[in-house]
Amino acid sequence: MRVNVTVNGRSHQADDVWEGESLLYMLRERLGLPGSKNACEQGECGSCTVYLDGVPACACLVAAGQAEGRDVGTVEGLADGAQLDPVQEAFVETGAVQCGFCTPGLLVAAHDLLERDPRPSDTDVREALAGNLCRCTGYEKILDAVRLASDRRAERSQA
Amino acid sequence: MDFLRPTSWADALAAKAEHPDALVIAGGTDVMVELNFDQRRPPALLDLGGVVDLTGWDVHDGRIRLGAAVPYARVITELGDRLPGLAIASRTVGSPQIRNRGTVGGNLGSASPAGDAHPPLLACGADVEVCSVRGTRTVSISEFFTGVKRNALEPDELVAAVHLDAASGPQQFSKVGTRNAMVIAVCTFALALHPRERTVGTGLGSAAPTPRRATEAEQFLAEELADTGRWDVPTALPDSVNGKFGDLAAAAAAPIDDVRGSSDYRKHAIRVLARRTLGWTWNDYCAGRQQCA
Numbered sequence: 403m404r405v406n407v408t409v410n411g412r413s414h415q416a417d418d419v420w421e422g423e424s425l426l427y428m429l430r431e432r433l434g435l436p437g438s439k440n441a442c443e444q445g446e447c448g449s450c451t452v453y454l455d456g457v458p459a460c461a462c463l464v465a466a467g468q469a470e471g472r473d474v475g476t477v478e479g480l481a482d483g484a485q486l487d488p489v490q491e492a493f494v495e496t497g498a499v500q501c502g503f504c505t506p507g508l509l510v511a512a513h514d515l516l517e518r519d520p521r522p523s524d525t526d527v528r529e530a531l532a533g534n535l536c537r538c539t540g541y542e543k544i545l546d547a548v549r550l551a552s553d554r555r556a557e558r559s560q561a
Numbered sequence: 562m563d564f565l566r567p568t569s570w571a572d573a574l575a576a577k578a579e580h581p582d583a584l585v586i587a588g589g590t591d592v593m594v595e596l597n598f599d600q601r602r603p604p605a606l607l608d609l610g611g612v613v614d615l616t617g618w619d620v621h622d623g624r625i626r627l628g629a630a631v632p633y634a635r636v637i638t639e640l641g642d643r644l645p646g647l648a649i650a651s652r653t654v655g656s657p658q659i660r661n662r663g664t665v666g667g668n669l670g671s672a673s674p675a676g677d678a679h680p681p682l683l684a685c686g687a688d689v690e691v692c693s694v695r696g697t698r699t700v701s702i703s704e705f706f707t708g709v710k711r712n713a714l715e716p717d718e719l720v721a722a723v724h725l726d727a728a729s730g731p732q733q734f735s736k737v738g739t740r741n742a743m744v745i746a747v748c749t750f751a752l753a754l755h756p757r758e759r760t761v762g763t764g765l766g767s768a769a770p771t772p773r774r775a776t777e778a779e780q781f782l783a784e785e786l787a788d789t790g791r792w793d794v795p796t797a798l799p800d801s802v803n804g805k806f807g808d809l810a811a812a813a814a815a816p817i818d819d820v821r822g823s824s825d826y827r828k829h830a831i832r833v834l835a836r837r838t839l840g841w842t843w844n845d846y847c848a849g850r851q852q853c854a
Binding site: 421422424454459463465467470 | 656
């Protein structure tokens with residue numbers, strides 16, 4: 403089947419999509435957007451987290467056909483050209499990226515949290531990121547990154 | 562495989578009548594796991610994501626009609642005051658990503674014994690609105706679950722909505738899992754006090770082949786509260802009442818041994834959860850909280 407979808411503001415058309423295929427597979431293998439990672443394929447790890455109509459979802463648990471006519475935002479869409487999003491900058495600076503496999507999903511989840519709540523408490527951050535597994539960092543640096551990104555965003559909005 | 566994308570409720574019912582073996586997909590959080598792991602290859606997928614009629618809720622005379630495709634995240638943010646038990650249970654579902662997509666209607670469709678929405682629906686005495694091209698019927702939640710992952714739906718029927726009263730008293734839900742997020746329940750217990758009707762509602766999850774009520778525990782507590790005048794003048798419950806309520810709740814369980822827990826452990830846990838949720842709801846009732854929705 404054919405699926406029409408807008409990804410990061412650009413219209414795409416994917417052909418020969420298998421009816422049982424996930425949005426994640428379509429993004430990675432048909433649209434050439436490998437930022438969203440494929441790890442567990444059962445919604446446990448969060449590494450495929452994308453925005454679907456502005457709401458974070460596991461792309462592995464969305465059927466490609468369910469994205470027809472909808473708006474998808476992936477990690478590739480967070481930066482503004484060469485200018486990284488504050489969340490991306492903070493992940494780099496605090497060492498919240500090690501092997502990097504969980505990073506795209508965590509970036510989308512953390513970005514969404516800060517869009518909804520620019521000043522989250524640590525408990526809020528832990529709850530918001532509970533669906534994203536990381537096997538390298540021990541999470542402390544990820545928490546540091548979200549705190550730093552929160553501060554940066556506040557500075558920028560005042561500037 | 563076909564992918565059916567109805568955009569209206571009438572088209573969805575027509576599609577289900579024409580393809581009774583189509584697998585219904587709502588949020589996809591259950592169905593896609595089975596497809597990804599090659600555990601299921603249905604002849605067709607029937608996607609309800611484009612049916613706007615299913616994504617709303619409204620209130621008539623204090624009774625809420627919750628559309629089948631309202632995700633858990635919206636139950637939490639929009640209905641926490643009116644449906645506290647269901648909202649608390651919804652908060653324990655998966656992760657934010659899963660709660661953004663998973664729906665109460667999908668939970669009913671899957672009819673897993675471990676579905677987190679089921680115990681509060683049982684405790685609230687919900688009715689399931691079921692539709693087909695032949696018409697609409699209402700199935701009491703007590704009769705909806707017919708076996709492990711089986712429900713009362715006919716092959717051409719779809720869940721349209723769930724109907725349940727706005728809380729007239731405190732409600733609680735508790736869950737045993739191996740961590741604080743992202744777990745399938747080892748077992749769950751839901752409790753609702755209905756002071757207007759002077760009844761008590763319960764629901765057990767992951768503790769029997771189907772979600773079920775602990776009817777003897779419900780009757781015992783309701784009679785105890787009536788006989789002692791505590792519905793009108795709430796005072797602390799004696800330990801003997803809490804204990805017997807827990808024992809009767811555990812007696813209603815018929816759990817299996819599996820990877821998540823042993824039968825003995827689950828029975829024990831149900832006893833503890835029942836006592837504990839009774840403590841919480843009774844404290845709320847004594848403090849006069851949530852008596853009016």
